Structures are given as C-alpha cells and as structure tokens.
Amino acid sequence: MFPVSSFKFQEKGFSLLELIISLAIIALLGSLAGLGLVNYQRSIAADAAAREIVGQLRLTQRKAVSGEDGDLNGQGDAWGVRFSNSSDDTYQVFYGAVYNSASTTATVYLPSSAKFTDPTEGNIKDIIFTKLSGTSTPATIFISLPDGSDSRTITIATSTISF
Template identity: 35%
Template sequence: MTESKINFLKMKNNFKQGRVGLSMVELMITIGVMAIVVSAGFVNLRNFQGKKALSNEADSIVAVLRRAQQNAVGQENASAWGVKFFNQVSGGDYYQVFYGASYAAGTAESIKYLSLGLKFTSPTSGNSTEILFVKGTGLTNVVTVVIAESKDLSNTKTVSVNALGLAKRDD
C-alpha cells in the first residue's frame, strides 16, 4: 500500500471513531478572534462616521457664509447680511443667518442646528460670535469658528473668514 492510501485509511478510521473535527477550545478561540476583528471594524466605522459628519458640517457652514456674503454684495433686501454662531450651555449649538445692521437689529432669515454629536468649541460655551458682511462690498471682520465632535474634542474642523469676506475650511 502507498503512504497516501495508508493516511486516507487512518483518517477514515478516525472519522468513524468521531476523532475528526474541531475541539471546543479551537472553536472558542476562533469565535473570540472573530469577535475582536468585528469589534475593531465597528470602532473604525464609528470614527469614520464622526469625521465625515464633522467635515460635512464644516462644508455646510462655509456654504452658508458664502451665501450670506453674496447676499450682502448683491444688496439683497437692501441690507448687510450676517451669520451668528451660538454655543449653548445646554441644548444644541446652532447658527442663524440674518440681514440688517446687526443681529440684534436685524431680521432672522434661517436657523441651522449642528448635527447630533457635534458642538462649537469656538465660540466657547455660553457665548456667541457674529459675522456681518458689509452691504455692497461683502467685507467683514476676521473670524474663526471651530466645531468638534462632542465625544472627542481633539477632532476639530476650523472655518475662517478673512477681512475680504472669503470663507474657507482650514484642514
């Protein structure tokens, strides 16, 4: 008999006696390794989703600022335009588009709350920041707004506006 045939017969004999297969220890180790791999995948997915939400929110703020600046240059409603950012002590942080000489004397046009899990770190808690674009020119004061993930304040995106009214996301 050849060696391969002998090995086959031994394996066939072991199978009949129930000795072929995985032991309970091998099965538990395999399940444990799979659980670790799946958990790591979920953690990475959550981190990716948080970073993506942060980037999307920063892009949204830049778009709102650019629209407000364009409205001021175009003298929509014969007025200056602006955006005011509110960092709430409790409740969701938000920003509001307005037109008029200032937020206090102006007319609110729209309000947008930050996405769940995000907050402003600048302006600081309980404070607000106002950006006013001058009617006809779109010029403004230099302002920086910083948003962060609520669960990881080190993960931030910065939106800045220069004196010419150019809004951009700083990465």
C-alpha cells in the same frame, strides 16, 4: 507487511482549542471593524455639520455681494451670521452692518451631533459680510461632537470660507 499496531487512527475535524482560537480571532477582527465604523460615522457627522455652516456662510456672503435688500429700502445691505453658543447652539442670518434681532431672517440649530466650542459657552460671534464686496474680518468657528471625540475648524478669511 506492516504490523497492525503501526497504523494510527486519525480523526478528521477541528479540536476544541482550534475552534476557540478561531472564534476569538474572528471576534477581535469584528470588534476592530466595528470601532472603525463608529469613528467613520463620527467623522461624517462632524463634516456634515461643518458643511452646513460653510454653506450658510457662503449663501449669506452672496447676499451681501449681490446687494440683496433685507429691509426693502432699496439700498441693499451688508449681511451677517451670528453664532451663539447657548444651550441650543444656534446661528442666525441677519441683514445690516450690526446685529439686530429684528433683522434676523433665519435661525438655524446645529444638529444634535455637533456643538460649538468657539464661540465658547455663553458667548456669541458675529461674522459680517460688507455690501457689494462680500469681505469680512477674519474669524474662526470651532465645532465638535458632543463627546469631544472629533472637531472641525471653519475659517473665515477676508474673502474665503473653508473648513
């Protein structure tokens, strides 16, 4: 027979130390997942701003290729986009081989989740698409998130636009 003193009383459950360690691991994993989500959201915001600009550039290029007549003189026009890095980060769509504020057909504001880094502060950059061919001189537009944590480069080549 077994002596009574050899049986040990065993408690079921978790010790306080085990609970604290488990909660610490769960908190660490949760914070890592949260950081990943924030970075993903930033990436999505940068992509959305770049896509919007690329879409407007392509639309403007199509207007030039089709010979759309901005001034209604029956001759068709070159079309362009002026990027302005001012306090409100805008770009204007215009017709003609040279920017003229009177020929602006649309002014678009960047979303608050993005800003221009090129053109640099206080500067402008004009992208002109020639009538019928739709070609332009090569250029690059840089946008970034306001905190600088993510950025996108929009490349305008002779006949292609990409980011």
